[in-house]
Amino acid sequence: MKIAIITGASSGLGKAFAEKIAKTGGVDELWVIARRVERLNTLANELKIAVRPLALDLGNTKSIEEIERLLNEEKPDVRYLVNAAGFGKFGNYNDLTREESRGILDINVRALMDVTLAVLPYMSRGSRLFEIASSSAFQPLPGFNIYAATKAFVLSYTRSLRWELRGRGIHVTAVCPGWIKTEFMKVAVDTRNGILVKNFWAALQPSFVAGCAMLGNKLGFAVVTCGPHTFIHRLAAKILPSWLIMGIWRLIR
Ligand SMILES: NC(=O)c1ccc[n+]([C@@H]2O[C@H](COP(=O)([O-])OP(=O)(O)OC[C@H]3O[C@@H](n4cnc5c(N)ncnc54)[C@H](OP(=O)(O)O)[C@@H]3O)[C@@H](O)[C@H]2O)c1
Numbered sequence: 630m631k632i633a634i635i636t637g638a639s640s641g642l643g644k645a646f647a648e649k650i651a652k653t654g655g656v657d658e659l660w661v662i663a664r665r666v667e668r669l670n671t672l673a674n675e676l677k678i679a680v681r682p683l684a685l686d687l688g689n690t691k692s693i694e695e696i697e698r699l700l701n702e703e704k705p706d707v708r709y710l711v712n713a714a715g716f717g718k719f720g721n722y723n724d725l726t727r728e729e730s731r732g733i734l735d736i737n738v739r740a741l742m743d744v745t746l747a748v749l750p751y752m753s754r755g756s757r758l759f760e761i762a763s764s765s766a767f768q769p770l771p772g773f774n775i776y777a778a779t780k781a782f783v784l785s786y787t788r789s790l791r792w793e794l795r796g797r798g799i800h801v802t803a804v805c806p807g808w809i810k811t812e813f814m815k816v817a818v819d820t821r822n823g824i825l826v827k828n829f830w831a832a833l834q835p836s837f838v839a840g841c842a843m844l845g846n847k848l849g850f851a852v853v854t855c856g857p858h859t860f861i862h863r864l865a866a867k868i869l870p871s872w873l874i875m876g877i878w879r880l881i882r
Pocket of ligand 1: 636637638639640641642643662665666668685686687688712713715717736761762764805806807808809810811812814816
């Protein structure tokens with residue numbers, strides 16, 4: 630059985646990937662993962678393909694064991710893995726609780742790595758792996774510090790993984806978009822100092838970002854930014870010193 634596994638599929642970018650892969654992915658079944666099972670059930674009813682909703686909290690390592698158990702039982706050929714579950718919180722180091730800071734790290738880094746390592750044995754030549762990073766990965770971001778640092782991890786991890794997986798013929802892409810119109814901001818502003826970031830300039834539609842990422846992966850891109858403004862941002866972050874980029878961010882955020 631050919632399947633796609635998509636985390637964070639109850640909303641935003643993960644849901645948009647599920648919709649695109651259901652239409653064009655050539656798979657028999659989608660395994661969609663998130664905590665809000667009612668959202669996953671609605672998605673399953675909407676899509677014209679078999680969907681297996683998996684109500685799992687990726688903050689709990691038992692959820693990874695459950696994914697491994699299912700994979701071991703079904704032994705599917707995983708043609709797509711999209712690691713889109715993730716979140717951020719606006720605020721300086723002392724505006725977030727320790728639990729909030731730890732949570733961001735746990736979902737964006739540990740869970741992404743755990744799901745990747747659990748699924749990779751079931752991927753084969755021609756399979757496609759999307760790790761959702763962010764343009765936040767390109768430089769440190771005061772006021773969005775932990776989030777940006779986790780996305781720098783995702784970008785670095787994915788770039789190396791791409792090389793490590795070359796022999797197995799798995800196509801790996803780090804997806805690094807700027808702002809996207811999803812529920813992300815609603816979660817991010819919900820802190821003691823959520824007003825620190827107010828300007829979500831040039832936010833894109835999630836379906837556009839998912840389509841752009843899938844095209845970029847097909848074309849063999851290691852990193853996709855999904856928009857000329859984010860591409861320029863990426864170049865600027867390579868050329869300009871970090872203090873200058875961080876200063877610009879403080880002005881425009
Ligand atoms: N929106 C942006 O501006 C933007 C820009 C660049 C990159 N990104 C990245 O894109 C990815 C998708 O975010 P989005 O914009 O689509 O935000 P979103 O609409 O808030 O979706 C986040 C998804 O992550 C899932 N999730 C969060 N915590 C989870 C947990 N503990 N266990 C399982 N699933 C969990 C949520 O599902 P449940 O709540 O149902 O569990 C939801 O499906 C994230 O990695 C984000 O960092 C977003």
